[in-house]
Amino acid sequence: xxxxxxxxxxxxxxxxxxxxxxxxxxxxxxxxxxxxxxxxxxxxxxxxxxxxxxxxxxxxxxxxxxxxxxxxxxxxxxxxxxxxxxxxxxxxxxxxxxxxxxxxxxxxxxxxxxxxxxxxxxxxxxxxxxxxxxxx
Amino acid sequence: xxxxxxxxxxxxxxxxxxxxxxxxxxxxxxxxxxxxxxxxxxxxxxxxxxxxxxxxxxxxxxxxxxxxxxxxxxxxxxxxxxxxxxxxxxxxxxxxxxxxxxxxxxxxxxxxxxxxxxxxxxxxxxxxxxxxxxxx
Numbered sequence: 631x632x633x634x635x636x637x638x639x640x641x642x643x644x645x646x647x648x649x650x651x652x653x654x655x656x657x658x659x660x661x662x663x664x665x666x667x668x669x670x671x672x673x674x675x676x677x678x679x680x681x682x683x684x685x686x687x688x689x690x691x692x693x694x695x696x697x698x699x700x701x702x703x704x705x706x707x708x709x710x711x712x713x714x715x716x717x718x719x720x721x722x723x724x725x726x727x728x729x730x731x732x733x734x735x736x737x738x739x740x741x742x743x744x745x746x747x748x749x750x751x752x753x754x755x756x757x758x759x760x761x762x763x764x765x766x
Numbered sequence: 767x768x769x770x771x772x773x774x775x776x777x778x779x780x781x782x783x784x785x786x787x788x789x790x791x792x793x794x795x796x797x798x799x800x801x802x803x804x805x806x807x808x809x810x811x812x813x814x815x816x817x818x819x820x821x822x823x824x825x826x827x828x829x830x831x832x833x834x835x836x837x838x839x840x841x842x843x844x845x846x847x848x849x850x851x852x853x854x855x856x857x858x859x860x861x862x863x864x865x866x867x868x869x870x871x872x873x874x875x876x877x878x879x880x881x882x883x884x885x886x887x888x889x890x891x892x893x894x895x896x897x898x899x900x901x902x
Contacts, residue, residue, distance in 0.1 A: 646811035666802060
Protein backbone atom coordinates (compact mmCIF):
# COMPACT_ATOMS: atom_id res chain seq x y z
CA UNK A 631 0.00 0.00 0.00
CA UNK A 632 1.24 3.48 -0.88
CA UNK A 633 2.21 5.56 2.15
CA UNK A 634 3.18 2.65 4.44
CA UNK A 635 6.72 1.68 5.50
CA UNK A 636 7.48 -1.31 7.72
CA UNK A 637 11.02 -1.24 9.15
CA UNK A 638 12.48 -4.10 11.21
CA UNK A 639 14.04 -2.75 14.42
CA UNK A 640 16.81 -4.14 16.57
CA UNK A 641 16.36 -5.47 20.08
CA UNK A 642 19.85 -5.61 21.61
CA UNK A 643 20.06 -7.96 24.61
CA UNK A 644 22.34 -6.99 27.51
CA UNK A 645 22.72 -8.71 30.91
CA UNK A 646 21.11 -5.69 32.64
CA UNK A 647 18.14 -5.39 30.28
CA UNK A 648 17.70 -4.94 26.54
CA UNK A 649 17.99 -1.83 24.36
CA UNK A 650 15.27 -1.46 21.73
CA UNK A 651 15.63 0.84 18.74
CA UNK A 652 12.75 3.10 17.71
CA UNK A 653 13.65 5.90 15.25
CA UNK A 654 16.71 7.84 14.09
CA UNK A 655 16.69 11.23 12.45
CA UNK A 656 18.82 9.88 9.55
CA UNK A 657 16.25 7.22 8.58
CA UNK A 658 13.92 7.76 5.61
CA UNK A 659 10.92 7.21 7.91
CA UNK A 660 11.78 10.43 9.71
CA UNK A 661 10.07 13.50 8.27
CA UNK A 662 10.23 15.80 11.31
CA UNK A 663 9.60 15.75 15.05
CA UNK A 664 6.38 17.20 16.42
CA UNK A 665 5.53 15.05 19.41
CA UNK A 666 6.17 11.72 21.05
CA UNK A 667 3.41 10.12 23.12
CA UNK A 668 2.25 6.71 24.30
CA UNK A 669 -1.12 5.06 23.87
CA UNK A 670 -2.17 1.90 25.69
CA UNK A 671 -4.94 -0.21 24.19
CA UNK A 672 -6.65 -2.82 26.36
CA UNK A 673 -7.10 -6.37 25.09
CA UNK A 674 -9.95 -6.56 22.58
CA UNK A 675 -10.50 -2.80 22.47
CA UNK A 676 -10.16 -0.94 19.16
CA UNK A 677 -9.10 2.70 18.83
CA UNK A 678 -10.07 4.29 15.50
CA UNK A 679 -10.81 5.15 12.82
CA UNK A 680 -8.67 8.25 12.51
CA UNK A 681 -7.16 9.91 9.46
CA UNK A 682 -4.49 12.59 9.68
CA UNK A 683 -4.39 15.16 6.92
CA UNK A 684 -0.81 16.39 7.54
CA UNK A 685 0.81 14.23 10.25
CA UNK A 686 3.11 11.30 9.51
CA UNK A 687 3.00 8.65 12.26
CA UNK A 688 5.90 6.46 13.37
CA UNK A 689 4.43 3.66 15.47
CA UNK A 690 6.49 1.33 17.67
CA UNK A 691 5.15 -1.30 20.11
CA UNK A 692 7.74 -2.01 22.85
CA UNK A 693 5.29 -3.87 25.15
CA UNK A 694 2.55 -6.36 24.30
CA UNK A 695 0.99 -6.80 20.89
CA UNK A 696 -1.21 -4.52 18.79
CA UNK A 697 -3.03 -5.22 15.54
CA UNK A 698 -2.98 -2.30 13.12
CA UNK A 699 -5.38 -1.93 10.22
CA UNK A 700 -4.89 0.78 7.63
CA UNK A 701 -7.51 1.66 5.03
CA UNK A 702 -6.66 3.58 1.87
CA UNK A 703 -9.63 5.31 0.28
CA UNK A 704 -7.63 5.96 -2.88
CA UNK A 705 -6.73 2.28 -3.36
CA UNK A 706 -9.92 0.98 -1.68
CA UNK A 707 -7.69 -1.52 0.14
CA UNK A 708 -6.74 -2.63 3.64
CA UNK A 709 -3.29 -3.27 5.11
CA UNK A 710 -3.00 -5.30 8.29
CA UNK A 711 -0.07 -6.10 10.58
CA UNK A 712 0.46 -7.22 14.19
CA UNK A 713 3.36 -5.50 15.94
CA UNK A 714 4.99 -6.06 19.30
CA UNK A 715 8.05 -7.56 20.88
CA UNK A 716 7.55 -10.77 18.84
CA UNK A 717 7.42 -8.79 15.59
CA UNK A 718 9.41 -5.68 16.46
CA UNK A 719 9.05 -3.33 13.51
CA UNK A 720 8.27 0.34 13.06
CA UNK A 721 5.14 1.23 11.12
CA UNK A 722 5.37 4.56 9.30
CA UNK A 723 2.04 5.92 8.06
CA UNK A 724 1.77 8.89 5.70
CA UNK A 725 -1.14 11.35 5.89
CA UNK A 726 -4.52 10.58 4.27
CA UNK A 727 -4.77 6.96 5.40
CA UNK A 728 -7.39 5.69 7.87
CA UNK A 729 -5.87 3.97 10.92
CA UNK A 730 -7.36 1.76 13.63
CA UNK A 731 -5.65 -0.51 16.14
CA UNK A 732 -6.66 -3.25 18.54
CA UNK A 733 -5.11 -4.54 21.77
CA UNK A 734 -4.11 -8.20 21.42
CA UNK A 735 -1.98 -8.94 24.51
CA UNK A 736 -3.52 -9.67 27.94
CA UNK A 737 -1.60 -6.94 29.79
CA UNK A 738 -0.21 -3.65 28.60
CA UNK A 739 -0.23 -3.08 24.83
CA UNK A 740 1.88 0.04 24.57
CA UNK A 741 2.26 2.11 21.44
CA UNK A 742 4.81 4.89 20.99
CA UNK A 743 3.98 7.40 18.27
CA UNK A 744 6.81 9.65 17.16
CA UNK A 745 4.64 12.04 15.20
CA UNK A 746 5.83 14.66 12.72
CA UNK A 747 3.42 17.27 14.17
CA UNK A 748 2.08 18.10 17.60
CA UNK A 749 -1.42 16.87 18.39
CA UNK A 750 -3.94 19.14 16.69
CA UNK A 751 -7.58 18.01 16.48
CA UNK A 752 -8.01 20.28 13.43
CA UNK A 753 -5.70 18.12 11.32
CA UNK A 754 -7.40 14.77 12.01
CA UNK A 755 -10.74 13.27 10.99
CA UNK A 756 -12.56 10.59 12.94
CA UNK A 757 -15.05 7.91 11.89
CA UNK A 758 -16.99 5.41 13.95
CA UNK A 759 -15.65 1.88 13.76
CA UNK A 760 -18.70 0.65 11.83
CA UNK A 761 -18.27 3.35 9.16
CA UNK A 762 -15.34 1.47 7.59
CA UNK A 763 -16.25 -2.19 7.48
CA UNK A 764 -13.54 -4.62 8.52
CA UNK A 765 -13.72 -8.12 9.97
CA UNK A 766 -12.07 -7.57 13.36
CA UNK B 767 21.20 21.17 39.94
CA UNK B 768 22.12 23.09 36.80
CA UNK B 769 21.26 21.27 33.57
CA UNK B 770 18.32 19.24 34.95
CA UNK B 771 14.63 19.82 34.18
CA UNK B 772 11.83 17.74 35.71
CA UNK B 773 8.50 18.19 33.92
CA UNK B 774 5.26 16.59 35.16
CA UNK B 775 3.50 14.78 32.31
CA UNK B 776 -0.17 13.97 31.79
CA UNK B 777 -1.65 10.50 31.85
CA UNK B 778 -5.08 10.77 30.22
CA UNK B 779 -7.39 7.87 31.12
CA UNK B 780 -9.80 6.58 28.47
CA UNK B 781 -12.11 3.53 28.61
CA UNK B 782 -9.99 1.77 25.94
CA UNK B 783 -6.60 2.50 27.53
CA UNK B 784 -4.73 5.61 28.63
CA UNK B 785 -2.76 8.16 26.61
CA UNK B 786 0.55 9.23 28.17
CA UNK B 787 2.37 12.37 27.11
CA UNK B 788 6.13 12.30 26.52
CA UNK B 789 7.57 15.32 24.65
CA UNK B 790 6.40 18.08 22.32
CA UNK B 791 8.58 20.07 19.95
CA UNK B 792 7.22 23.34 21.42
CA UNK B 793 8.42 22.54 24.97
CA UNK B 794 11.59 24.11 26.36
CA UNK B 795 12.97 20.62 27.08
CA UNK B 796 13.15 20.00 23.34
CA UNK B 797 16.48 20.98 21.78
CA UNK B 798 16.35 18.79 18.66
CA UNK B 799 15.55 15.26 17.58
CA UNK B 800 18.36 12.80 16.94
CA UNK B 801 17.01 9.44 18.04
CA UNK B 802 14.34 7.75 20.13
CA UNK B 803 15.14 4.40 21.75
CA UNK B 804 14.06 2.25 24.69
CA UNK B 805 16.17 0.78 27.45
CA UNK B 806 14.91 -1.82 29.90
CA UNK B 807 16.70 -2.16 33.24
CA UNK B 808 16.11 -5.29 35.32
CA UNK B 809 15.26 -5.01 39.01
CA UNK B 810 18.36 -4.18 41.05
CA UNK B 811 20.60 -3.71 38.01
CA UNK B 812 22.34 -0.37 37.46
CA UNK B 813 23.30 1.03 34.06
CA UNK B 814 25.98 3.71 34.22
CA UNK B 815 27.93 5.84 34.66
CA UNK B 816 27.75 7.62 31.32
CA UNK B 817 28.37 11.26 30.46
CA UNK B 818 27.38 12.77 27.13
CA UNK B 819 29.45 15.65 25.84
CA UNK B 820 26.91 16.99 23.31
CA UNK B 821 23.65 15.02 23.67
CA UNK B 822 20.67 16.26 25.66
CA UNK B 823 18.55 13.39 27.02
CA UNK B 824 14.79 13.42 27.52
CA UNK B 825 13.94 10.44 29.72
CA UNK B 826 10.41 9.09 30.24
CA UNK B 827 9.42 5.91 32.12
CA UNK B 828 6.04 4.63 30.86
CA UNK B 829 6.34 1.18 32.52
CA UNK B 830 7.68 0.20 35.93
CA UNK B 831 9.94 2.36 38.06
CA UNK B 832 13.54 3.54 37.60
CA UNK B 833 15.82 5.39 39.98
CA UNK B 834 17.99 8.00 38.29
CA UNK B 835 21.12 9.45 39.84
CA UNK B 836 22.90 12.39 38.25
CA UNK B 837 26.34 13.55 39.30
CA UNK B 838 27.64 17.02 38.48
CA UNK B 839 31.43 17.30 38.56
CA UNK B 840 31.18 21.08 38.43
CA UNK B 841 28.91 21.30 41.48
CA UNK B 842 30.30 18.11 43.10
CA UNK B 843 26.71 17.17 43.87
CA UNK B 844 24.19 14.38 43.25
CA UNK B 845 20.59 14.64 42.09
CA UNK B 846 18.29 11.67 42.62
CA UNK B 847 14.74 10.93 41.49
CA UNK B 848 12.52 7.87 40.99
CA UNK B 849 10.35 8.00 37.88
CA UNK B 850 7.60 5.74 36.59
CA UNK B 851 3.86 5.56 36.25
CA UNK B 852 3.46 6.55 39.95
CA UNK B 853 5.63 9.65 39.42
CA UNK B 854 5.17 10.33 35.74
CA UNK B 855 7.59 13.11 34.87
CA UNK B 856 10.10 13.77 32.12
CA UNK B 857 13.74 14.13 33.14
CA UNK B 858 15.75 16.37 30.80
CA UNK B 859 19.52 16.12 31.22
CA UNK B 860 21.95 18.54 29.57
CA UNK B 861 25.40 17.42 28.39
CA UNK B 862 28.35 17.12 30.81
CA UNK B 863 26.47 15.40 33.63
CA UNK B 864 27.14 11.81 34.75
CA UNK B 865 24.04 9.60 34.63
CA UNK B 866 23.28 6.17 36.11
CA UNK B 867 19.94 4.43 36.59
CA UNK B 868 18.64 1.41 38.47
CA UNK B 869 15.65 -0.88 37.91
CA UNK B 870 13.25 -0.72 40.86
CA UNK B 871 10.11 -2.53 39.68
CA UNK B 872 9.81 -6.34 39.61
CA UNK B 873 8.88 -6.59 35.94
CA UNK B 874 9.71 -4.36 33.00
CA UNK B 875 11.32 -1.00 33.85
CA UNK B 876 11.14 0.74 30.51
CA UNK B 877 12.89 3.98 29.70
CA UNK B 878 12.28 6.03 26.56
CA UNK B 879 15.06 8.41 25.63
CA UNK B 880 14.21 11.09 23.09
CA UNK B 881 17.79 12.18 22.47
CA UNK B 882 18.91 15.32 20.67
CA UNK B 883 21.57 13.37 18.72
CA UNK B 884 21.87 9.91 17.24
CA UNK B 885 23.86 7.37 19.24
CA UNK B 886 27.57 8.05 18.77
CA UNK B 887 30.07 6.34 21.09
CA UNK B 888 32.53 9.17 20.33
CA UNK B 889 30.39 11.72 22.18
CA UNK B 890 29.96 9.75 25.41
CA UNK B 891 32.33 8.83 28.23
CA UNK B 892 31.87 5.82 30.50
CA UNK B 893 32.99 5.11 34.06
CA UNK B 894 32.68 2.00 36.16
CA UNK B 895 30.00 2.20 38.82
CA UNK B 896 32.57 2.24 41.66
CA UNK B 897 34.42 5.21 40.11
CA UNK B 898 31.73 7.64 41.29
CA UNK B 899 30.78 6.67 44.79
CA UNK B 900 27.08 6.64 45.60
CA UNK B 901 25.07 4.71 48.19
CA UNK B 902 22.82 2.64 45.96
